[in-house]
Amino acid sequence: MSKLCKQSPEHSINRRHNALRQIVIGVGAAALMLTTALPAQWERAETEATPSKANQHLRDNPAFITSEAAQQMADAAEQAAQQAGFNIAISIMDNHGSLKYFKRMDNTSVGSIEVAHLKASTSAKFPVSTQNLATRSAKLPGNPYAAIPGMLLLGGGVPIINKAGEHLGGIGISGATPELDARFAHAAVAHYRALSPGEPHRSSSSTDNPRARALCIQDKSQLNPLRL
Template sequence: MKTYYGRASLLMCSLLLAAPSLADPLTAAPPPSASITAEAARAMASAAERAAQAEGFAIVISIVDNHGNLKHFHRMDGTSSGSIQVAKLKAATSARFPLASRTLAERSAALPANPYASLPGFTLLGGGLPIMDANGQHIGGIGISGATPELDVQFAQAALDGDA
C-alpha cells in the first residue's frame, strides 16, 4: 500500500512541476483587463471642455470604465442640473454597449416597439460614445450633455480625438 501512495505522490509532484502555473497559482499572470486610466479620462474631459467653450457652451462630462463605473466627472459652471443625469446615462449606455448612444437609438427605432427605449439606466440621446484603446478594445464610455445632442456628439468626439 505504501508503494502505491508513494508512486501516486511522485506522479502528482511531477505533474505540478511540469506545469508551474498549477504549482503556484499566485505567480500566474492574470488575464489582461484594459480600462481607461484616470489620466486619460482627465485629458479627454479637458479636450471636451475646450471644444464646448470654443462654441460658447457649458457642458457636463461623464466618463466611465467599460463596466459603467464612474472614472471622471466634470460639470462646467452654468449647466443645468438635468444635464448631470443625462451625461451619466449617455456614458453608461456607451460603456455597456460599445456603440454611440445615437447609433443605439437608430437601431432601436428600426425595431418593433423601440425596445431599447424602455431599458432602465440607458438613454438614446446623442452624446454618448464608446472609448476604445489603441488596439480597438472597448475600455469605457463618455457622455456629454448641456448643448444639443448633435453638439454633445461633437464635443464627445473632440474628447476622444484630444482636440483643443
C-alpha cells in the same frame, strides 16, 4: 565466569571526540549544501519577480481608462464646448459602468448631470454611440433598446475604444444639443486616441476583413448588429 572489561578513561574520551567530530562534519556539510542551493533559489525568485516585457507593455499600455486619461478627455471636451460657446457636463465611465471621472462647467444646468451619466453609462455598456443605438432601436419593432433601464438613446454618448479595438468605457456629455454633445464627446475620444501609444493589431489579411478594419473606428456600430 567471564571477566568484565573496563574501558580506560582515555578510550571513553576518544569515543566522545569521534562522535563530536562526526556531528561537526555533518553540520558543515549541511551548511555547505544550503549556501550552494540558496543563491540559486534567490536568483530564480528574482527572475520570477522581474517584470517580463509583456507585463511591462501592459503597464505602459493599460487596457483600462486611467485617471490621467479621463481628465485629459474631459479637458478636450470642455475646450471644444468653450470654442462653440456652450457649458457642459462631462461623465466618463469604465466598461463596468462605474464612474471614472466627472466634470461640470460653470452655469451648466443640474439636469445635465444625470443626462451625462446616462449617456456615458449607455456607451460604456455597449460599444456604440447613443445616437447610433437610438437610430438602430427606432428601426426595430417597439423600439426595444429604449425600454432598457439605465439607458438613454440621445446623442452625446460615445464609446471609448483604444487603438487595439478594446472597448474601455464610455463618455457622456450634456448641455448643448444632442448633435453638439456628440461632437464634443467624439473630440474627447479622438484626443485620447491621439495620445495613446501603439497601433491596432492587424492580421495579414486585415485589409480584406471589414471587422479588422473596423478596429480603427471610434464607434463599433458599423460591425454586426448589436445583440443583447
